[in-house]
Amino acid sequence: MYYMSYSTKVPTRSLRRRISKRNNPKPVLNESKFQETISNLPPRFTPEELADAITLQEDPLVCFHLFNWASQQPRFKHENCSYHIAVRKLGSAKMYKEMDDIVNQVLSVRHVGNENLYNSILFYFTRAGKLIRAVNIFRHMATSKNLECRPTIRTYHILFKALLGRGNNSYTSHMYMETVRSLFRQMVDNGIEPDVFALNCLVKGFVLSLHVNDALRIFHQMSVVYSCEPNSFTYDYLIHGLCAQGRTINARELLDEMKVKGFVPNAKSYNSLVNAFALGGEIDDAVKCLWEMVENGRVVDLITCRTLVDESCRKGKVGEAKRLLEMLREKKLVDRDSYDKLLNVLHKDL
The missing domain is CATH 1.25.40 (Serine Threonine Protein Phosphatase 5, Tetratricopeptide repeat)
Structure with missing residues (x-):
C-alpha cells in the first residue's frame, strides 16, 4: 500500500509567487473599451482631457494602455494631472508593476511633478510594502530643484x-x-x-x-x-504603554486627565487598564474600570474577563468573581461559549 506524503514546511516566497501567478492569470486588455475611449477623445486632446477620460474609465488596464497610447501621439506631452490620475488608478487596482513604469517616466522628466503627485506615489508604494522604493522617492523629493516637489x-x-505599521514585535x-x-x-x-x-x-x-x-x-x-x-489618541497610546509596564499610578493619572478634557478611552486602553489593575492586585479598581468601560460603550474582550476572574480568585474573592461572571452573562457582555470558558477558569481556581 502506498501513502501520499504532504510537506509541512512553509512554502518559500518564490513558490508562493508562482502559485499566485497561476491562480491570478494576467489580465487581458478589453480592446472594445480601449478603442471606444480613444474615439471619445477630441482630435488634439489636452492632458486635462486625457485625465478626465482616465478618470471615467473603470478598467485600470484600459487606463494604462490609454496612457501609453497618448504618450506616442505627436505633439502630446503628459502633465501632472495625467500622471497623477494614472498613478492613482493603477495604485488603487494594485497594479504596482504598471504603476512603476509610469513613476519612472515621472522621474525622467525634470519639469514634471508636484507634492500631490509624489505623495500619491509614496502612498501606493508604502501600501504595497515597497518601502525602499518609497524612501528613494522621498529622497528625490527632498533633493529636487523643483520646489513644488519638496516634502x-x-x-x-x-x-x-x-x-x-511594519513592526510586529518590540x-x-x-x-x-x-x-x-x-x-x-x-x-x-x-x-x-x-x-x-x-x-x-x-x-x-x-x-x-x-x-x-x-x-x-x-x-x-x-x-x-x-x-x-494632545488628543484622545495620544492618551490611548500612553495608557496602553504604561499598563503594559504595570505602571498603573501613571496610567490612572492620564486617565483622569483624559476625562477632564472630555475624551473617552478606546477599548484597547480600557482593556489594558482592567488587566493592569487586576494583575497588580487592585481588583476593586479593575471591576470599577470594567463597568465604566461598559457604560461608555466599549467592548470588553475575553482576555480581560479571564484575567479579572483569575486574579479575583487568587486574591480569595471567589464570590465576587462568581457574581461578576453572572452579571457579564446577564448583561450579554459575553456569549455562551465565552461564559463556559470563563466558568472553567473559575472552577480550576477553586
Whole structure:
C-alpha cells in the first residue's frame, strides 16, 4: 500500500509567487473599451482631457494602455494631472508593476511633478510594502530643484504611518522607530512644524518599541514646544504603554486627565487598564474600570474577563468573581461559549 506524503514546511516566497501567478492569470486588455475611449477623445486632446477620460474609465488596464497610447501621439506631452490620475488608478487596482513604469517616466522628466503627485506615489508604494522604493522617492523629493516637489507634513505622515505599521514585535518596532525619529528631526530641521498626527506617531512608535519614558517626554513637549494639544489618541497610546509596564499610578493619572478634557478611552486602553489593575492586585479598581468601560460603550474582550476572574480568585474573592461572571452573562457582555470558558477558569481556581 502506498501513502501520499504532504510537506509541512512553509512554502518559500518564490513558490508562493508562482502559485499566485497561476491562480491570478494576467489580465487581458478589453480592446472594445480601449478603442471606444480613444474615439471619445477630441482630435488634439489636452492632458486635462486625457485625465478626465482616465478618470471615467473603470478598467485600470484600459487606463494604462490609454496612457501609453497618448504618450506616442505627436505633439502630446503628459502633465501632472495625467500622471497623477494614472498613478492613482493603477495604485488603487494594485497594479504596482504598471504603476512603476509610469513613476519612472515621472522621474525622467525634470519639469514634471508636484507634492500631490509624489505623495500619491509614496502612498501606493508604502501600501504595497515597497518601502525602499518609497524612501528613494522621498529622497528625490527632498533633493529636487523643483520646489513644488519638496516634502510637506503630509509626506511625512505617509512615511511615519508606513514605518510604524511594519513592526510586529518590540524589536522590529525599535528598528523602524529609529528611522521615524531621524525623519522627524529632518522634518523639523527643514522648517516644517509638526502637527498632532506627527507627534502622535512618535508617541505610538516609542510605546511600540517599549520606550514609554520617551513617549511621555514627547507628550509633555507637545503643548510647550510644538504648540499642539494632545488628543484622545495620544492618551490611548500612553495608557496602553504604561499598563503594559504595570505602571498603573501613571496610567490612572492620564486617565483622569483624559476625562477632564472630555475624551473617552478606546477599548484597547480600557482593556489594558482592567488587566493592569487586576494583575497588580487592585481588583476593586479593575471591576470599577470594567463597568465604566461598559457604560461608555466599549467592548470588553475575553482576555480581560479571564484575567479579572483569575486574579479575583487568587486574591480569595471567589464570590465576587462568581457574581461578576453572572452579571457579564446577564448583561450579554459575553456569549455562551465565552461564559463556559470563563466558568472553567473559575472552577480550576477553586
